[in-house]
Amino acid sequence: MKEEVKGIPVKVALRCRPLLPRELEEGCQTCLSFVPGEPQVVVGSGEKCFTYDFVFDPSAEQEEVFNLAVAPLIKGIFQGYNATVLAYGQTGSGKTFSMGSAYTAAQENEPTVGVIPRVIQLLFTEMDKKVDFEFLLKVSYLEIYNEEILDLLSPSREKSSQINIREDPKEGIKIIGLTEKTVSLAMDTVSCLEQGNNCRTVASTAMNSQSSRSHAIFTISVEQRKKSDKNSTFRCKLHLVDLAGSERQKKTKAEGDRLKEGININRGLLCLGNVISALGDDKKGGFIPYRDSKLTRLLQDSLGGNSHTLMIACVSPADSNLEETVNTLRYADRARKIKNKPIVNIDPQTAELNQLKQQVQQLQVLLLQAHGGTLPVSINVEPSENLQSLMEKNHSLTEENEKLSRGLSEAAGQTAQMLERIILTEQANDKMSVKLEELKQHPACKLDLQKLIESLDDQELKENLEIIHSLQHVITQLSVSQDEAALCLASAADVPAEPSAAQVETSPNTSRSSEGFTTQHALRQAQMSKELLELNKALALKEALAKKITQNDSHLQPIQFQYQDNMKSLELEVASLQKEKEDLLFLLNSAKKDVNQAKLSERRRKRLQELEGQIIELKKKLNEQSKLLKLKESTEHTVSKLNQEIRLMKSQRVQLMRQMKEDAEKFRQWKQQKDKEVIQLKERDRKRQYELLKLEKDFQKQSNVLRRKTEEAAAANRRLRDALQKQREAADKRKESQSRGMEGTAARVKRDYASFEGL
Numbered sequence: 115m116k117e118e119v120k121g122i123p124v125k126v127a128l129r130c131r132p133l134l135p136r137e138l139e140e141g142c143q144t145c146l147s148f149v150p151g152e153p154q155v156v157v158g159s160g161e162k163c164f165t166y167d168f169v170f171d172p173s174a175e176q177e178e179v180f181n182l183a184v185a186p187l188i189k190g191i192f193q194g195y196n197a198t199v200l201a202y203g204q205t206g207s208g209k210t211f212s213m214g215s216a217y218t219a220a221q222e223n224e225p226t227v228g229v230i231p232r233v234i235q236l237l238f239t240e241m242d243k244k245v246d247f248e249f250l251l252k253v254s255y256l257e258i259y260n261e262e263i264l265d266l267l268s269p270s271r272e273k274s275s276q277i278n279i280r281e282d283p284k285e286g287i288k289i290i291g292l293t294e295k296t297v298s299l300a301m302d303t304v305s306c307l308e309q310g311n312n313c314r315t316v317a318s319t320a321m322n323s324q325s326s327r328s329h330a331i332f333t334i335s336v337e338q339r340k341k342s343d344k345n346s347t348f349r350c351k352l353h354l355v356d357l358a359g360s361e362r363q364k365k366t367k368a369e370g371d372r373l374k375e376g377i378n379i380n381r382g383l384l385c386l387g388n389v390i391s392a393l394g395d396d397k398k399g400g401f402i403p404y405r406d407s408k409l410t411r412l413l414q415d416s417l418g419g420n421s422h423t424l425m426i427a428c429v430s431p432a433d434s435n436l437e438e439t440v441n442t443l444r445y446a447d448r449a450r451k452i453k454n455k456p457i458v459n460i461d462p463q464t465a466e467l468n469q470l471k472q473q474v475q476q477l478q479v480l481l482l483q484a485h486g487g488t489l490p491v492s493i494n495v496e497p498s499e500n501l502q503s504l505m506e507k508n509h510s511l512t513e514e515n516e517k518l519s520r521g522l523s524e525a526a527g528q529t530a531q532m533l534e535r536i537i538l539t540e541q542a543n544d545k546m547s548v549k550l551e552e553l554k555q556h557p558a559c560k561l562d563l564q565k566l567i568e569s570l571d572d573q574e575l576k577e578n579l580e581i582i583h584s585l586q587h588v589i590t591q592l593s594v595s596q597d598e599a600a601l602c603l604a605s606a607a608d609v610p611a612e613p614s615a616a617q618v619e620t621s622p623n624t625s626r627s628s629e630g631f632t633t634q635h636a637l638r639q640a641q642m643s644k645e646l647l648e649l650n651k652a653l654a655l656k657e658a659l660a661k662k663i664t665q666n667d668s669h670l671q672p673i674q675f676q677y678q679d680n681m682k683s684l685e686l687e688v689a690s691l692q693k694e695k696e697d698l699l700f701l702l703n704s705a706k707k708d709v710n711q712a713k714l715s716e717r718r719r720k721r722l723q724e725l726e727g728q729i730i731e732l733k734k735k736l737n738e739q740s741k742l743l744k745l746k747e748s749t750e751h752t753v754s755k756l757n758q759e760i761r762l763m764k765s766q767r768v769q770l771m772r773q774m775k776e777d778a779e780k781f782r783q784w785k786q787q788k789d790k791e792v793i794q795l796k797e798r799d800r801k802r803q804y805e806l807l808k809l810e811k812d813f814q815k816q817s818n819v820l821r822r823k824t825e826e827a828a829a830a831n832r833r834l835r836d837a838l839q840k841q842r843e844a845a846d847k848r849k850e851s852q853s854r855g856m857e858g859t860a861a862r863v864k865r866d867y868a869s870f871e872g873l
Contacts, residue, residue, distance in 0.1 A: 121453030124423045126446045127168035127183040128155060130431050131208040142432040145439065157440060164443045166450065172431065176225060179212065179426075180232045187352075187422050188236050191336055192244065194348035194458035198355065198416035199229055202383075202445065203428030204438040205325055205359025212426055213356040215330060216311055219304055229426075230307060230332055230354050237334065237352075238300040250337040252294040253303055255310035258409055259328035260378045266310035266330070267293040279411050285349075285459075286415045294335070307332060317372060319361070327375045329382060329409050330356045337461075347461035353416060357383070357409075360438065382409040387445060393418040394451030422456050425449050542648040546655065582745065642774045646767060653763045660756040692729065 130146055147156045153169040156162070168183045187197040201209040210216055214228020221227055241249050255266040256277075263277045277291040297303045315327045332354040340346045358379040385407035392402045404414045416423045427446035429439045460468070 121455055122422065124417070124425060124449050124452040124454060125167040125183070126425045126427060126450050127170065127179065128153075128164075128166045128427050128429065128443070128446060129170045129174065129179060129208065129212055130155070130172050130429050131211075132172040133432055134206075137430075137432045137434065140434070142434050144431045145433040145436045146429070146431045155443070157443065158436070162440070162443075164447055166427075166446065176212075176214075176228060176232075180229055183424055183426070184229055184233065185236060187424055188233055189240070190422050190456075191237070191350055191352055192240060192338065194338075194350055194460065195456045196350050196352070196415065196421040196459065198353040198413070198421045198423040199233075199426065200353075200355045200357065200413070200416065200423065201229075201426045201428060202357050203359055203442050204430060204435060205319065205361040207359060207428035207430050207442070209359060209426075209428045210326055210356055212428055213354065215314070215326070215332075215356040217304070218308055218311075219301075231304065233334075233352070233354065234300050234303045234307070237336075238303075244338075246341055248339045248341055251297050251303070252335040252337075253297050253306045254289070254292050254294045254333045254335075255306060255330070256289070256292060256333075257310075257314055257328040257330045258382065258412075259315050260375060261382070261408055263289070263292075263408060264313075264328075265291075265293050266313045267295060267306060279408065281414075286420055287412060289412070303334070315375075317375070319372060325361075326356065326358045327372075327379070329358050329379075331412060332356075347464050348459055349461055350459050353413075353421075355413070355416075357386075360441075362438070382407045385410050386413070387448075389413075389417055390445070390448050390452060393453075394448045416454075418452055418454060420457055420459070421454055423452075423454055539644075539648060542652055546652060638777055642770055642777070646770050646774070649763055649767050649770065653760060653767065656756055656760050656763070660753055660760065 130148075133142060133144065145158055148154070148169060148171045149156065152165075153167060154163055154165045155169055157164070168179075170179055184199055187199065191197055199213070201213045203209050210228075211226070212228055214230045214232070217228060217231045221231075237251075241247075253267075257264050257266055263279075265277060277289060280288045280290055282288050295302075295306055297306065310330070310332065314330055317325055317327050319325045334352040334354075335349070336352065337347065337349045339348075360380055360383050361376050385403065386409055388403050388406065389410045392400055402418065404410050410417075415421050425446060427442055427449075429435075429442050431439075
């Protein structure tokens with residue numbers, strides 16, 4: 115996965131060295147002037163002015179150049195971006211000094227240290243600050259000498275035949291066979307730099323005693339990985355390029371090998387200039403001659419590719435080098451027009467893992483679609499931003515598709531849907547009214563529990579009867595709510611349905627059969643949806659009622675056992691009282707015979723009356739408790755009946771949902787078939803329109819040809835008429851001249867004849 119960035123222009127830093135003692139002895143003058151506070155340089159007396167990203171006059175120090183121009187690129191390395199620092203200029207203009215290619219460990223604390231040693235120091239300093247990351251650094255060093263790639267870190271100095279340039283579509287330019295050394299300390303990296311510098315080709319010319327005769331590229335590959343997340347791996351490269359200086363033979367006075375080296379150097383720089391000119395051209399899609407030189411091939415990613423690039427253009431201020439200085443300024447100005455496209459370089463394995471995560475997110479989207487827009491309970495994953503955006507996009511597309519699908523059916527079926535809804539709701543309301551009426555007619559609801567509560571002395575029995583009385587109130591309230599719903603439904607039936615805003619005009623190309631099928635499907639879906647809705651409402655109401663009755667039964671359960679115990683004790687007490695009554699009656703009968711026991715029989719008679727009263731009260735209590743038990747049995751019967759109805763309604767709901775799903779699947783297949791037919795019709799119409807347009811173009815061409823031929827024929831006729839006219843005029847002129855000639859001849863003959871007669 116790569117995070118793409120918009121085109122970023124190549125940055126250019128202009129650096130001017132001071133005049134050399136040799137140039138001062140020759141009497142050279144400064145041909146450059148710098149605008150204070152502005153990144154501008156003026157050539158000569160103000161004839162030419164150039165603007166760059168950074169401009170450093172001869173007084174600028176190495177540290178200033180590094181901090182302003184180079185350090186920001188190094189910080190981008192830790193974000194995963196490639197970077198390139200490129201030094202270009204005339205030979206002897208200070209490129210090697212600016213880059214620090216001739217650095218040794220003995221120069222560590224000197225202020226003249228160049229870019230490469232400072233880059234190494236900054237890299238390891240920033241790495242020490244990032245304690246949460248692991249780093250792996252590799253170093254390579256090569257030079258291009260006479261169009262051959264030489265490995266400066268290999269002791270055998272491998273030739274170009276053993277080093278090949280390859281282009282990888284993911285990783286860019288790769289060099290096969292080049293030595294890469296793993297480094298963990300700044301000292302190790304500096305050692306690699308010193309080793310390469312000792313092997314680099316350097317020679318003396320008339321312009322520079324230590325002239326670089328090759329292009330050198332010092333590369334640091336950085337791989338960083340977060341310790342807490344092994345999947346977040348970035349790989350980037352930092353190229354530090356010290357180009358050989360452009361030179362002229364008459365100034366360098368090169369001969370032999372030096373001349374051959376200079377020719378190859380200028381050839382590579384010429385190819386580099388052609389690449390820069392092609393990349394800086396406003397025309398897009400033009401050919402870029404990267405393969406004309408190995409230098410441009412290696413710098414393909416740095417110029418117009420995946421890299422943040424800085425060019426340090428080094429110039430000489432001497433007026434004797436004015437022409438080369440102006441060429442360098444123009445060269446750098448063209449480089450500013452190049453736009454690179456740097457991207458974050460993620461490890462291929464990490465990219466593949468991210469791709470798998472994206473596939474997982476897509477599968478989650480499919481799960482969301484299958485589960486109605488919500489994740490299943492078993493998947494405990496929070497949707498990411500990308501997944502959320504896909505969900506929103508999917509939801510919007512689904513809504514749009516539904517609107518398009520409903521548009522055809524809403525206009526024809528809206529009124530029917532409203533009537534269907536009212537009818538179904540009335541039917542459900544009637545069913546509920548019947549059920550409530552049955553409950554109201556139940557013997558438990560007809561009992562006057564309030565009077566029964568007032569007549570009882572047992573507190574527990576009163577509380578239980580109050581619970582049953584509250585159940586009667588619940589049934590009454592349900593009845594009232596049902597009546598109110600019926601009134602609302604009746605009022606809704608009187609309101610005319612307004613047309614929906616989502617209605618769309620039917621296409622004239624839509625067939626009547628398609629309209630009818632779509633309308634029927636919409637009506638069926640609407641009818642089944644309303645049935646399902648009302649079924650759910652009725653089911654919820656029945657479940658609530660059954661739950662309420664069950665709860666009341668659960669409260670009455672312990673009381674029922676107590677009532678049973680009370681009834682047994684009352685029955686025993688009644689039996690004992692009956693036995694005592696029988697004994698008293700027997701004693702009374704025997705007392706009637708004995709007068710002496712009259713007073714005793716009177717007391718027994720009173721006791722008998724008391725026993726009869728107690729027996730009557732106990733029988734009343736037994737009757738009341740038997741009524742409560744009957745009420746409990748009827749309640750249990752009602753609950754079982756409600757549970758049976760609930761099971762039946764659930765089975766109906768499942769069947770209805772299955773039918774809706776099957777109907778929707780059939781409609782989807784039919785719609786897909788119709789969409790294919792519409793696409794085929796559109797394709798045929800497009801082909802016919804294309805053929806018609808082609809015929810019109812051919813007819814237009816033929817008309818143009820015919821008109822052109824007609825015009826040519828008319829022009830030819832005009833020319834012919836003009837030619838004939840001229841011929842006639844010429845013939846007339848000849849006739850006139852002949853007639854005049856004949857008249858003159860006749861006159862001469864007459865004159866001659868007259869003169870002859872006179873003789």
